[in-house]
Amino acid sequence: MFRTHDMTATLRTLATLGLLCLTCRAAVLTAAEPVIVSGRLHHLRSGETREWEEFPRDAEGTRLELGFAATVNETEGTLELRQQDVRRNWKVSLNDRSLGELTIDENDLILQLPIPSGTLQAGDNRLVIECAAKPDEPADDVRVGEVSVWAQSINQRRREAGLEIAVTDADTGRLLPSRITITTADGALYPVAAEPADRTAVRAGCVYTADGRAILQLPAGRYVVYVGRGFEYSLVRQEFSISEDERRELNLTLRRVVPTDGYIACDTHVHSRTHSGHGDATVEERMITLAGEGIELPIATDHNVQIDHRPYAERLGLLDWFTPVIGNEVTTKRGHFNIFPIDPGAALPDHTVENWAEAFDEIEATPGVQVVILNHARDIHSGTRPFGPKLYNAVVAEQLAGWPLRMNAMEVINSGATQTETLQLLQDWMGLLNRGYRVTPIGSSDSHDVNRYIVGQGRTYIRGDDTNPGGIDAAAAARSLVQGRVLVSYGLIAELTVSGEYTSGDLVPPVDGELNVSVRVLGPDWVTPQRLMLYANGELIREAMIFSDRAESRVPGVQFEQTWSLERPDFDLFLTAIVVGDGIDAAFWRTAKPYQPTSPHWLPQTLGCSGAVFVDADGDGQWTAARSYAEQIIRDSDGALPDVFAGLSGRDSAVAAHVAHLLRLSRIDLDSADITALAAEADPPIRAGIDRYREAWRQNQVAQFE
Template identity: 30%
Template sequence: MRKSIALAALILALAGAALTAPATVKVVKSPADLPGPFAGIAREGDIFVSDGRFAAVIAATPRPLWSTINYGHPDVAGCVAAFLPAGASARPEAQVGYPYIRLNGKALIVTTSSVRPEGAAVVARASAQAPDGSRLDVLVRYTFSFESGRIDAAAEIRNAGKAEVKGLSVSLGASAWQSYNFSPYNAKSFPSLNFRVYERPDHALAWLNPNPVETSDKPLPGSLRPGQVHRLSYSLFAAAALPDLLDRLYRAVRLPAVRAMLELKKFDGPAEVIVREPATGAVFYRTFLDKPIPLVIPLPAGTYEVQANLFPAVVVKSLVASAAKDAAANAWALEAPPLGHVRVAVAGRRGRHVPGKVSFIGLAPTRSPYFLPEDPIVTGRSWETLKNAVYPPAGGAEVMLPAGTYLATSSRGPEFAVETRVVEVLAGAPADLRFTVDRVLETPGLVSVDTHMHTQFSDGSVLIPQRLRSSAAEGVDVVVSADHNIVTEYRPELERLGLAGELAVITGSEVTARTGSIHFNSLPVAVRPDEPTKGAISVRDETPAKLFALARQKNPGSLVHLNHPRSGSLGYFNNYDLDPEKAAFANALFDLDFDVMEALNGARFDQDNRRSIEDWFHLVNRGYPIRIVASSDAHGVDGGETGYARTYVLMTEPVAGALDEKALVAALKRGRAFVSNGPVVAVRAGGKATFGDMVAAKKGRVDLDIKVTGAPWLDVSEVRLVVNGERRPPLTIKGADGRTVKFRDRVRVDMPADGWVAVEVLGGRPLYPLIQQRSGDGRPEGAALPYALTNPILVDANGDGRSDPVWPEKVVIK
């Protein structure tokens, strides 16, 4: 574990009494008087607890708190805001002990009423009000067992209403404000090991939950009668060293543990070590290292799979932690494999550099390489758990690979050729890989846009330069920054990287309600450097209509872009119970005042995206002027590639260096676009109208000229019409030329009444390995198959100059 500790100064600051003295509990009068790491966290009125060995801050004053991914969290008042061993100072922030209450799957906002010392304890009182008027009172009592490096939290939740509460789920939440963590818990094999460990640069925390574990179909307590109390208990541990923390945890759960000693041989770079139980995959140990040092790993006796990520090599070995007293029995060692050098370059046939990518996939028994990610213990942020692609600059790139055999794939997105080779890398021997990747599909008048992606400024796993390099390498014309509740500006890095001629950027933000009930993008937005969120709106108000209005008020003319509407608990339509059959009704506060919605979030035409598309069909039938877009919602790069999916927008101007943001937003609002992960669709109705337009039917008929194109390697096997939300049988494939033209035909559609028509395209051959998104179970539904869907062409069948809704009734708000 890293040791960047100003030891003497901080121990003096913490030590107000002898090391064996009981903890002192005091109300903070001046945060500046606290030891260094606590001075920036505590507020006047908070409670500081210390015994010289450990110290903690219990927040008592209300204040908003944002996670490292910029999600709004419950008010920090009543929670442990920091807990450190003496001498530790790195990233001390935490929010531990917040009541997390859900009623029938919906999160309630908990309001803290008081936090005060009571003897040697600290007691926080709070309450939550449900929409039906039910009230729950919450009491959390913190006691401090610093001799064991522990804070215990005992919670009581009482039904303060007059009626029984049903469908109730209650827990105390814990956030250490970092993504890197591990837990050995497994409901069947390790039910007592329900703890989660968070390692930081100079200390570690763990949250132990010994309570019965609820399931999705059995929330706990489930129900509470009036006056009935539900009780919970938890423990928060801290230690300066990870082995000491694990020893305390195993003692707390009364499970004997032994200490294994791991040595990494023939390697001197950054590394990651992961220890798993092989039958369940439960993680018993995990750490990142600046450089290899002997590791002490406390474990229950047993057999483990030990993985060392010796970037770029991945070494896995089965090892046994023995209960025998012989120390040599638990002396483990892993050795780095030999490496080879590969020179990689990507260019067109004329020798001009192409800003593409090259991915390396190991062919058995060779493992795929894992190139060095950002250290998540240092950053506290997400990190790339799959990183096996490189982006060669104009002069090429030197790549170190473990000796072995690889499938190397070079590409630059769906409009370019894909070149794949099998390469054998020999130890100590240089190899030369030069790929030729040319544009094979021209798309005049179309601009490809990815409107939703993340960086480490919220919950992404990459920094801005990696995001931009990957975007250019996937052939996207325009990308939009969309970090949660903060405005991230890409333009300075774009210019520094010299990619301004390859890629245009728009500044946006993903507005994320405090409970996550709605996610939507606002774009473009102005960067306001003096504001804490750099220009993002406040999300203290949960009401969708108010959030939409605030977004437009702060950035007039901006696009309100609804994200992943059917994605589990992040899905707006799920959270407000929009009728999935016909969008006939939704719950109170549901609002449809957004401009566009994601039909494809990610590369797959999967269940969530299918449901979103069905919802969109219903909303168009009801006359709502909502149009569709597609995005990658990329958080990483490899395995979640930028630009898959994307929106192709009808625009006549060139993009490079001269993007008209207003024209782009206007085209998206109008629906002059189609969503795609590869196929390109052109449609003309009556010879002139296209998606986003209205066409007059002649004698109750509309003739559509449809052309579907794609790179030679792209498969298109189905083209069908969607008429008034109903999918028609696939059209007979006609006009294909065996290369880029996949379908071309004129199709007549009977339209006896006003309505609309769209075109849907599907392929049967996966996009892998162009993108590293494979079907998890081998079924086509889980694969990234070619897909495209156009926005509607509205049809005026009766000649009155408008297209009336198929269903005149609007969504009923219950």
């Protein structure tokens, strides 16, 4: 039953339940009208701590028990309820008979469970919802309620009315693979049936169609339908009501609005339940969802297998829409790495190796492989958090166990495993660049599902020929990616251009006078950008707030444009632009909560990032990293601390952090009186860099005892 610390609230809750039971005692289960078991949502919690700040401090209880009156059901009926934010297993039973479980899905959705004939009793009935998670699992705050019991079976409920939808391209008239989202009037995903079954991928309130057509079957009522095709396309929203036995048609059009010509839409992290063994998307459903989200270069990265998606896409007639690539998520106990492209028939790399050196040896020996991506570096898998403070100092990209960092790319946004701190992985990536590692930033989805985590929501745009999505040169695209010629998107894009022509991955030669930097923020009008930031060597140097102005004169898909003039730098550096925007709470493209949260506080955000543009300030024809400058300062000083700080004059905090690291490696105490006095006289960026390294090193030491 409900447990609460407030006796008044307890009495109020019990009184409410009594009224519900009293109302239900007069109810007779009929096909036309349901028995209302609960008319509101209830907050339950498994575990002792609050999962998210959006929930009240105290839950109503750890289980929900609702009494209601009904008549015996001679045929199968339906239990219908609303659930929100479910991450653990919650069991549902009626009169001590299991009906099933809540769907593990954070979305706001309607769940329908069958009530076998004879389950309902004449008179009093008891519905119980309780968590089945293990005691040591993290807490789960959920909302569940708005419960009703129907005499009809689920199939009967869903076939009261019909809605035929056709989705076409506004410019070409061609039918478009797309995503259809159906919600109640107040935003909950509502389950529907869809035909043809072999041309659709269906989950509660979500239908992907392989060819732009779907026939939906659903109960009579009021709904909202959304139709879209991922990040590059417009979104149609339409409210409608439908009556019992009514059949309606909706002919809707989408337009490609985000100008990504010359860039290939790639999701480097794609799974199916068929080949990874978890999640809910079959490989056939995955093909349909990829086409429906507009991904042009999907990489098959099931765990420790190498799957060719081409035969599945071909059987579904989808090879015009994307070019499948064979990859592998090499899943070791010490980290996960996505690799591609892989030659057909190539032997699997050994994922049982115990360290990164052996893992990279195995990966690099795999025929065809060009791209090696470090996945979700801040998440714990098999007890290892690769970029956690126990193993890694992110400020200077130091691997404390001596593991080699031989990847050439890393995920900076994984939309299926987002971070509590939105920019954390971006800071880690910029730290690698400062160390001198040429690592490309990657956006991906890591989707194993049809709708819980949306495929292609996080994605990477690779500079290349995208005119024929079904005929992309995967090897050429991989080379372009390794060269850093990318844009990362999670609902937005920050397209950075330096000196009018140099973009991600390029080397900018010396300029006379100021350095001209321009950024375009790209995105559909259903995503709202808020803040644009420009970084140099990982330090924020410029920013602009974006105030939404939906004027019709704006170029479609271009949300904002900004130009800055920078003083000619005295030393080499890299520039990158990052844009953040509002998160999306609506069901059509909901931005997910963190996979492994580090705090109950979380701000939903969308994100876009350019690749790095490298500035050759000294004119030697190459880019020099902050680490190399730091090493030169140490060599030139010959160990004399005043000379070290003299050499840091005019440098940035990235160089200062690496100097601090090198001094510590030389067994110099960074808290000594000499260092403290010299740092106090140094420029603010120098002090900031030293302090940032000292704090990161302190965290490294603390982590060794945790």
